[in-house]
Amino acid sequence: MPAFIEYNVEFTATGLVLVLHTVVTHDIGITPNDYIMLSNLLFSANAYVTATWITEYKTAITDAPTNTWMRAPGSTEMIAYTETIMEHMAWALQMDPVQVRLANIALVNPIRLILSDFLVSCEYYRRLDEVRQFNVDNRWRKRGIAITLMQYPHANLGIYEALVSIYHGDGSVALNIAGIEMGQGLYTKTIQVAAFVLGIPIEKVKIAPPNNVVGANSMVTAGSFTSDTIGYAVKNCCENLNLRLAPIRIQNPTGTWEEIIQAAYLANIELIANYQFTMGEILPYIIYGTACAEIEIDVLTGDFQLRRVDIVEDTGESISPRIDVGQVEGAFIMGMGYWLHEKLVYNRMNGELLTNRAWNYKPPGAKDIPVDFRVTLLQKSSNPLGVLRSKVCSEPAVTMAIVVVSALRMALVSARKDAGAEDIFITLNSSTTKEDILKLAGTEDNQFVF
Numbered sequence: 328m329p330a331f332i333e334y335n336v337e338f339t340a341t342g343l344v345l346v347l348h349t350v351v352t353h354d355i356g357i358t359p360n361d362y363i364m365l366s367n368l369l370f371s372a373n374a375y376v377t378a379t380w381i382t383e384y385k386t387a388i389t390d391a392p393t394n395t396w397m398r399a400p401g402s403t404e405m406i407a408y409t410e411t412i413m414e415h416m417a418w419a420l421q422m423d424p425v426q427v428r429l430a431n432i433a434l435v436n437p438i439r440l441i442l443s444d445f446l447v448s449c450e451y452y453r454r455l456d457e458v459r460q461f462n463v464d465n466r467w468r469k470r471g472i473a474i475t476l477m478q479y480p481h482a483n484l485g486i487y488e489a490l491v492s493i494y495h496g497d498g499s500v501a502l503n504i505a506g507i508e509m510g511q512g513l514y515t516k517t518i519q520v521a522a523f524v525l526g527i528p529i530e531k532v533k534i535a536p537p538n539n540v541v542g543a544n545s546m547v548t549a550g551s552f553t554s555d556t557i558g559y560a561v562k563n564c565c566e567n568l569n570l571r572l573a574p575i576r577i578q579n580p581t582g583t584w585e586e587i588i589q590a591a592y593l594a595n596i597e598l599i600a601n602y603q604f605t606m607g608e609i610l611p612y613i614i615y616g617t618a619c620a621e622i623e624i625d626v627l628t629g630d631f632q633l634r635r636v637d638i639v640e641d642t643g644e645s646i647s648p649r650i651d652v653g654q655v656e657g658a659f660i661m662g663m664g665y666w667l668h669e670k671l672v673y674n675r676m677n678g679e680l681l682t683n684r685a686w687n688y689k690p691p692g693a694k695d696i697p698v699d700f701r702v703t704l705l706q707k708s709s710n711p712l713g714v715l716r717s718k719v720c721s722e723p724a725v726t727m728a729i730v731v732v733s734a735l736r737m738a739l740v741s742a743r744k745d746a747g748a749e750d751i752f753i754t755l756n757s758s759t760t761k762e763d764i765l766k767l768a769g770t771e772d773n774q775f776v777f
Contacts, residue, residue: 559714
């Protein structure tokens with residue numbers, strides 16, 4: 328949801344925030360729609376100590392069409408604002424932005440260790456030196472590199488239903504769940520949970536098409552909730568079925584799964600179980616992450632290429648690592664589109680959307696994916712609050728895409744210096760497209776000479 332954020336910050340010579348006053352104003356369009364303030368409150372601190380931070384939240388009714396949530400609402404804007412403030416202070420102090428961030432993170436915060444390891448694994452300081460040298464050597468192509476942090480509080484909302492049925496003929500298992508598969512891997516993870524708890528091959532487990540009879544009154548599939556909530560409900564269904572099957576297993580300890588199920592059926596043991604997940608059964612927890620992006624821009628055209636992106640995200644003990652890596656990659660690219668590609672331009676006289684087709688609205692394509700894309704799931708991390716000690720992963724990674732903006736700013740600073748443009752902290756809005764990059768580079772017409 329579009330937001331205009333103003334801030335005044337006082338800080339020490341080491342980058343420690345003394346006082347921060349922020350006003351966040353969301354453009355809700357012509358009428359109020361989805362409520363955004365709670366999400367703002369949850370994410371306004373990010374990874375930093377905020378005892379002296381004061382934030383006001385407002386909404387503005389404008390002539391634009393009504394705005395609504397898309398993905399990572401509120402969290403994207405608020406994490407971006409905290410990271411921008413850290414970059415702004417670093418620019419003012421001529422300090423390494425990483426050191427400014429560290430000055431504002433509590434000593435006991437686990438993200439300090441994550442960041443320390445990440446700086447080594449992504450080779451940040453070596454590459455920073457290379458980027459600086461490249462910018463010295465090149466006038467019309469510039470590079471930038473940056474690091475940003477994410478501390479994402481996750482809480483599950485609503486109720487979710489699940490029903491697990493075992494068929495006596497072949498021992499197959501069918502799952503009816505109140506969740507929709509949208510490419511996020513929900514069905515795969517849910518099947519894995521059921522197979523693990525029941526102790527059977529995943530080939531035995533199938534997902535039935537969702538319906539509003541089994542899933543009546545359930546919450547929406549959104550916010551990465553269902554990885555937790557549906558997984559929890561299915562896990563409880565399977566555990567209840569295991570309790571019912573326990574006497575049969577005691578009588579036949581060497582029996583196959585199919586033999587156990589057939590015996591249970593003949594003993595009139597119910598082979599169907601349902602469970603309703605309710606709020607509070609999984610307590611809120613924190614997801615940590617950090618990202619590093621290196622970008623190269625063409626000063627003459629505004630074109631850009633992400634040369635390399637490194638991401639570490641805390642997924643606990645991942646249920647399905649390949650799915651989680653793919654989700655992090657996809658979410659990051661979606662966030663990159665928000666910041667660098669997909670600009671919405673309205674006619675403010677009548678609310679007409681002017682960027683309404685592929686000719687002028689450019690979502691990321693295959694060639695916009697970073698040339699070198701490295702996603703790592705945080706190792707030796709466990710979540711006792713989650714399903715099988717896992718954490719959700721999809722939505723949080725959207726918020727780390729702000730790192731591309733910070734990297735772009737570094738490249739533009741070098742371009743503007745060579746062009747003799749004013750040295751300012753460059754404000755980069757969503758979306759900063761190629762046209763904007765070309766203008767912000769500061770090149771004058773009389774500089775196009777041989």
